[in-house]
Amino acid sequence: MLAIKLAKVGKTNKKMFRLIISEKSRDPYGRVLEILGSYNPHSKELAAKAERINYWLSQGAQMTPTVNNLLIDKKIITGEKAVASKPGKPSEKRLGQVKAKADKKTAAAAPKAPEAESEQPAEAEEIAETQEAASEEKAE
Numbered sequence: 596m597l598a599i600k601l602a603k604v605g606k607t608n609k610k611m612f613r614l615i616i617s618e619k620s621r622d623p624y625g626r627v628l629e630i631l632g633s634y635n636p637h638s639k640e641l642a643a644k645a646e647r648i649n650y651w652l653s654q655g656a657q658m659t660p661t662v663n664n665l666l667i668d669k670k671i672i673t674g675e676k677a678v679a680s681k682p683g684k685p686s687e688k689r690l691g692q693v694k695a696k697a698d699k700k701t702a703a704a705a706p707k708a709p710e711a712e713s714e715q716p717a718e719a720e721e722i723a724e725t726q727e728a729a730s731e732e733k734a735e
Contacts, residue, residue: 596619601613611633649671660678
């Protein structure tokens with residue numbers, strides 16, 4: 596199946612892209628059927644051959660989501676934008692770490708609150724009472 600996709604060209608920190616058509620699974624930096632234009636992401640400039648793009652689309656070529664969104668922005672084709680990438684799911688390990696950190700933060704903040712100070716003596720009294728009751732039971 597043919598696909599219209601981007602092939603990266605240019606220098607390391609000055610990337611440019613060619614708009615090409617080739618087999619979907621083929622390396623975009625190898626042999627291509629046709630170069631359909633270029634895209635400069637720094638200036639957001641797209642130079643594309645609209646007539647050739649429409650020809651290849653009529654022949655059944657597909658587009659990558661990024662190319663689809665670029666062509667819709669420049670009004671070369673009509674349609675709806677595609678979702679170019681989906682957010683990943685955070686790992687369970689990471690969620691556990693975040694939860695542990697939040698628990699630790701709330702535990703550290705709890706003694707500083709004025710309400711917590713008033714509750715601590717009540718809890719200490721309850722503990723002392725239970726200890727006295729336990730010692731009385733042992734004594735009997």
